[in-house]
Amino acid sequence: MSNVIAELKYTNKHEWIKIEGGKAYIGITDFAQEELGEIVYVELPEIGEIFEADDEIASLESVKAAAAMYNPLSGKVIEVNESLEDAPELVNDDPYKNFIYVLEYSNPSELDELINADAYTAFIESLEE
Amino acid sequence: MNSYIPHSDEDIRSMLSAVGVQSIDELFNDVPEELRLKQDLAIPEGMSEEEVLRLIRKYASMNSLGTSYLGCGSYDRIIPSAVSGIVSLPTFTTAYTPYQPEISQGVLQAIFEFQTMICELTGLDVSNASLYDGHTAASEAAAICFNQRRKSKTLLVSPTVHPFTIQVLKSYFSDMGFSITVLPEKDGMPVFDSLSSYLDSSLAGLLVQSPNIYGLLEDYSGIADTLHEEGALFIISSDPMSLGMVKSQAEWGADIAIGDTQPFGLHQCFGGPTAGYIAAKEKLLRKMPGRISGQTVDIDGNRAFVLTLQAREQHIKRERATSNICSNQALAALTTSVYISLTGWAGIQQAAELSYQKAHYLAEKLTETVGLSPVCSSPFFCEFTVDFSTTERAEKFLSGMKEKGIFAGVHLGAVSPGREGLVAIAVTEKRTREELDLYVEAALEAAHE
Amino acid sequence: MNERLIFEKSRKGRRGYFFPACDIPENEQTQSLPDTYSRCTVPELPEVSEIDTVRHYNQLSRKSFGVDLGFYPLGSCTMKYNPKVNEAAASLEKFTELHPLQDSSTTQGALKLMHELTGYLCEITGMTWGTLQPFAGAQGEYTGMKLFRAYFTQKGEMQRNNLIVPSSSHGTNPASAHLAGFTVIEIPADERGMVNPEYLEPYLNDELAGIMLTNPNTLGLFETDILAAAKKIHDAGGLLYYDGANMNAIMGKVRPGDMGFDVVHLNLHKTFSTPHGSGGPGAGPVLVSERLTPFLPVPDIGFDGKKYNFVWDKPMTMGKVSGFNGNFGILIRAYTYIRVMGSKGLKKASEMAVLNANYLKTRLMSKYELKYPGICKHEFVLSASRIKEETGITAMDIAKGLLDLGIHPPTMYFPLIVPEALMIEPTETETRETLDDFADIMIQLAEQAYHEPELLHAAPITTPVRRVDEVQAARKPVVRWRKESN
Structure with a gap:
């Protein structure tokens, strides 16, 4: 069973979101990294770029698969996890510690669209059935 | 049966x-x-x-050959005897794409070596297993630029790029919301004066070709810096044989180098198969199209090669792939690798220098004896263009020469509207002085008939 | 162990080839290039003798595997025997030395061959006319999608942007459609493994561009509802694209044109026996129905009753796809094959390809699962999922076991709708004995999974290298040799 952390918010596209002030730390869930297998490359967005919700913003590649990350909240990229450039495997090692990027979100009402840990757990259980 | x-x-x-x-x-x-x-x-x-x-021989006999001065992207060059024996080895010819690395080390290593040779020749960092031809390589390079610069919509193209390359680019991109914008031309050269007016985030990059459609060498001093200020990319297409003498793409500051490896060991064969080549700066590696062979180790720790970065490709990413290409011209690329192995850098320099000398000898004799001189004073490599003013006169000259067994040049007007009367004459290391003197003699008659 | 790189065999001053000395007298030679244009950097290229070069590549060829070496049942790739007469035909000097821009009065034989080949391919597929320019199947698909677009643009229906692709399709299909600017809609297979015309219903509107299909599909099954599907698509104003990768199953039996397809590509390197060349060159001609002919690429090849010529005057053309005439050398080989086979031979090829596939399937059904039963066409897809569940041995392990026994594995993990898929295409050129040997080996490997799984986990052990670390290759890409690092 994949690890889900109670304090975080989630999407059903397997992203986790941690809100701190006006900033959102965004990464992929344990379930997502397990599905993907050994990650060999993370394509990061550029700092300063502005994205709408649901825009494709980053992608993760394993040897035999590629997965797009869809931005959960509209806003501007203010930080990316540069250590992933040389060590993409960090996402496998600890997906919740290693965020992908940080967003200064512009539309707080979009936060209501995110789901909590219980709902996400139920969602991935439904997938595993 | x-x-x-x-x-x-x-x-x-x-x-x-x-x-x-x-x-x-x-x-x-x-x-x-x-x-x-x-x-x-x-x-x-x-x-x-x-x-x-018997039937096919009959068809072949309906074609005729002549002493060839035809160029424009395909050249009659010397092919060392050892090439054909090697590239007809059955495990090279009858293998599929090397998906099973354990039984495909030979092919994978050959691709790895090809990639290295292309990087060395162009001076760039990374390359791939080859593309279809030099013209489609331009489209793949353009796609890299549009991909790399997400908001970009325009690719600038020099007017002196091969007209077929421009046509291929237009059929690939112009119905996709992208603009293929051709710069103005003067004296057989692109005019870069307006370049700065295109410099904004909508510009993906600039594609140029040297030697260009007239055979002329172009000077790109300062172009890369101008483009890079805005982050736009610089693509240079070159006949690889010219790289034996002329500045490499990297020396001009290009981000992407492309071209066609036909001059390196491949028969002209009515245009194909040849192999397109592409090389790029390291930062563009994951945007590269097609197959890439990479070095790794096997479980015993021995060096091994494998098709790598496959997550870019169509069979995994499906509709999100960087390109739909799923083959390359592997055997043609292998042919080029064998050619380069045999000739080495010294051989490539020798063939380039021979072509250069012989082309200049012919140009000089034609000027002196026949009054046919190259249209521009700019330096050229092994191909130069003379002007007959009209299609009629150009065609008359060419057919007069053909009767003497000489394919004297390509009438550019036939492949590129607006260039009527211009004939491009290519001279390779394969032509002897005797043949060149015969050309001059025949031209004296044909030009004044 | 691996062969040293040719760069590592290099010794300064060695040469494998010398061009003739310059025969232009020194006093008539030209000055060298102005500095602005002169190359300054010296590339590191191998310096090796001729015999070292010959040996190097011969050694590499021994570390490769081709149809001439052994059975190659790679599904969807049609690895049939490549007749040697094709090579003899393609190596005639008056073909190999032709310049692509020679005056057409000097290339009548080449143009005649291309004109006739286009006609034969149209007859085989039931289409009207076509282009031989595309270099490969994927480029053929792309050309086909551009033809769709040109057609809709001309009709003023630019909003037709939805392109349906079954989930079992080749990966190139959605990639080609996407690159041509279409929005890809994947539809699932029904419980028979087929396209169900009902599933098309939600997309039958004025945004529909069309559908891309292979028939037989990638499970090797004939899409029996094709006529109903074609009618629905056409009634909604859409077009049908036929991916010809599986044409080897149906030559002379049934034609895509008669099924209702508007655009077809063929893979000459599959169905028409041209060698795959370790991944190219191939050829992907595109054939179209009457209403799409105005949009075909330029130049077309015309015949006025006396002379063959290139036709550039096509005002509605989609443009140019390749620089010159596609892979002409491959076209000669395919033409030769068609003339040797003739109409009856082509039909027999498909019949025997289907017989071989059904025979092999029958022999293997007891040990491997067949998720979609019934008569197959030229290929079939087995699943090793029961073996995996019971022993932990995967389709990949079985494949690696085959390597030790001198057989190229089937296509694995495709189509995506079958777990632990092994996609097997024997082709018509294999004898019954070869099929029996392969079946015996596959059965033996399935049994080994239960009794000696460790051997399969370890396989291969007899190959030049063993299982390779693909993760390292992708994480820290080394895609070229560099002098300083050696």
Whole structure:
């Protein structure tokens, strides 16, 4: 069973979101990294770029698969996890510690669209059935 | 019947019975009745191998060859004898793409070596297993630029790029919301004055070609810096043989180098197969199209090669792939690798220098003796263009020369509207001085008939 | 162990080839290039003798595997025997030395061959006319999608942007459609493994561009509802694209044109026996129905009753796809094959390809699962999922076991709708004995999974290298040799 952390918010596209002030730390869930297998490359967005919700913003590649990350909240990229450039495997090692990027979100009402840990757990259980 | 289908009547009978059906037709019962072909295909009856060869030889004899001064992207060059024997080895010719690395190390290593050779020649960091040809390589390079610069919509193209390359680019991109914008031309050269007016985030990059469509060498001093200020990319297409003398793409500051490896060991063969090459700066590696062979280790720790970065490709990313290309011109690329291995850098320099000397010798003699001089004073490599003013006069000259067994040049007007009367003459290391003198002699008659 | 790189065999001053000395007298030679244009950097290229070069590549060829070496049942790739007469035909000097821009009066034989080949391919597929320019199947698909677009643009229906692709399709299909600017809609297979015309219903509107299909599909099954599907698509104003990768199953039996397809590509390197060349060059001609002919690429090849010529005057053309005439050398080989086979031979090829596939399937069904039963066409897809569940041995392990026994594995993990898929295409050129040997080996490997799984986990052990670390290759890409690092 994949690890889900109670304090975080989630999407059903397997992203986790941690809100701190006006900033959102965004990464992929344990379930997502397990599905993907050994990650060999993370394509990061550029700092300063502005994205709408649901825009494709980053992608993760394993040897035999590629997965797009869809931005959960509209806003501007203010930080990316540069250590992933040389060590993409960090996402496998600890997906919740290693965020992908940080967003200064512009539309707080979009936060209501995110789901909590219980709902996400139920969602991935439904997938595993 | 022919020898490629080994089944005896007894084989067929026993295999049908093992499957549990009565007849071959029963194996096609799932095809709706109204769709089944009721008559034979209207294709001639099969023939023995010998009869077919006789027929094909007859077709071949309907073509004719001459002493060739034709260029424009395909050249009659010397091919070392050792090349054909190597590239017809059956495990090279009859293998599929090397998906099973354990039994494909030979092919994978050959690709790795090809990639290295292309990087060394162009001066760039990374390359791939090859593309279809030099023209489609331009489209793949353009796609890298549009991908890398997400908001970009325009690719600037020099007017002196091969017209077919520009046509291929337009058919690839112009119905996709991208603009292929051709710069103005003066004296056989692109005019870069307006370059700065295009410099914004909508510009993906600039594609140029040297030697250009007239055979002229272009000067790109300062162009890369101008483009890079805005982050736009610089693509240079070059005949790889010219790289034996002329500045490499990296020396001009290019981000992407492209071209066609035909001059390196490949027969002209009516235009194909050849191999397109592409090389780029390291930062563009994951945007590269097509197959890439990478070095790694096997479980015993031995060096091994494998197709790598496959997550870019169509069979994994499907509709999100960087390109739909799923083959390369592997055997043509191998041919080029073998050629480069045999000639080495010294050989490439020698062939380039020979071509350069002979082309200049012919240009000089034509100027002195016939009064046919190159249209521009800019330096050229092994191809130069003379002006007959009209299509009629150009064609008359060429057909007069053809009667003497000389394919004297390519009438650019025939492949590129607006260039009527211009004839591009290519001279390679294969032409002898005797042939060049014959050209001059024949031209004296043909030009003044 | 691996062969040293040719760069590592290099010794300064060695040469494998010398061009003739310059025969232009020194006093008539030209000055060298101005500095602005002169190359300054010296590339590191191998310096090796001729015999070292010959040996190097011969060694590499021994570490490769081709149809000439052994059975190659790679599904969807049609690895049939490549007749040697094709090579003899393609190596005639008056073909190999032709310049692509020679005056057409000097290339009548080449143009005649291309004109006739286009006609034969149209007859085989039931289409009207076509282009031989595309270099490969994927480029053929792309050309086909551009033809769709040109057609809709001309009709003023630019909003037709939805392109349906079954989930079992080749990966190139959605990639080609996407690159041509279409929005890809994947539809699932029904319980028979087929396209169900009902599933098309939600997309039958004025945004529909069309559908891309292979028939038989990638499970090797004939799409029996094709006529109903074609009618629905056409009634909604859409077009049908036929991916010809599986044409080897149906030559002379049934034609895509008669099924209702508007655009077809063929893979000459599959169905028409031209060698795959370790991944190219191939050829992907595109054939179209009457209403799409105005949009075909330029130049077309025309015949006025006396002379063959290039036709550039096509006002509605989609443009140019390749620089010159596609892979002409491959076209000669395919033409030669068609003339040797003739109409009856082509039909027999498909019949025997289907017989071989059904025979092999029958022999293997007991040990491997067949998720979609029934008569197959030229290929079939087995699943090793029961073996995996019971022993932990995967389709990949079985494949690696085959390598030790001198057989190229089937296509694995495709189509995506079958778990632990092994996609097997024997082709018509294999004898019953070869099929029996392969079946025996596959059965033996399935049994080994239960009794000696460790051997399969370890396989291969007899190959030049063993299982390779693909993760390292992708994480820290080394895609070229560099002098300083050696």
